[in-house]
Amino acid sequence: MTDAGMNEAMLASLELAAEKSGDIAPAIYDRYFERCPDSRAIMFHTDEYMRGRMLGEVFRLFMSEGVAEEREYLAFETTNHRAYGAAPHMYENVLLAVRDVVQNVLGDDFTAEVNAAWERRVSELLGIIRPLTTS
Numbered sequence: 001m002t003d004a005g006m007n008e009a010m011l012a013s014l015e016l017a018a019e020k021s022g023d024i025a026p027a028i029y030d031r032y033f034e035r036c037p038d039s040r041a042i043m044f045h046t047d048e049y050m051r052g053r054m055l056g057e058v059f060r061l062f063m064s065e066g067v068a069e070e071r072e073y074l075a076f077e078t079t080n081h082r083a084y085g086a087a088p089h090m091y092e093n094v095l096l097a098v099r100d101v102v103q104n105v106l107g108d109d110f111t112a113e114v115n116a117a118w119e120r121r122v123s124e125l126l127g128i129i130r131p132l133t134t135s
């Protein structure tokens with residue numbers, strides 16, 4: 001699949017999830033804390049607005065045309081997030097929680113093509129985030 005095809009599949013899956021299920025943010029945080037109990041304590045003090053703003057940026061990372069231009073933003077956020085107590089494994093869990101919920105809402109519409117787009121974007125993002133959080 002081409003890069004444009006991957007982006008299209010990703011965008012279509014997020015749009016369809018919003019169409020089918022409305023605001024998927026609460027389900028994503030539930031799934032995130034289920035996958036990553038340590039994160040629940042770190043995010044305990046945050047309200048739905050803060051959580052919504054954070055997820056807005058995470059969605060943007062999934063929807064952006066390419067990840068190369070997100071490198072600086074990710075360097076900025078991972079530095080901020082060190083002070084919040086975010087550990088390296090938590091990033092993978094938050095990204096995969098978004099994927100899990102979209103997959104669950106889409107059911108059969110989460111096709112092999114859509115899956116490939118998600119796998120690729122998660123691994124591209126972690127390719128940038130891992131070195132930033134483990135050094």
Ligand code: HEM
Nearest residue numbers: 039042043046050053054057058077081084086090091094
């Ligand atoms: C790529 C992944 C992530 C992105 C893009 C991101 C983005 C953001 C943004 C933009 C905010 C600020 C919201 C605002 O003040 O308007 C925020 C806050 C926060 N994030 Fe993340 N975040 C990510 C991953 C994580 C992870 C893995 C954790 C670990 C639990 C985490 C914990 C927090 C906490 C605790 C706050 C609130 C900080 C405060 O009290 O001021 N985030 N995040």
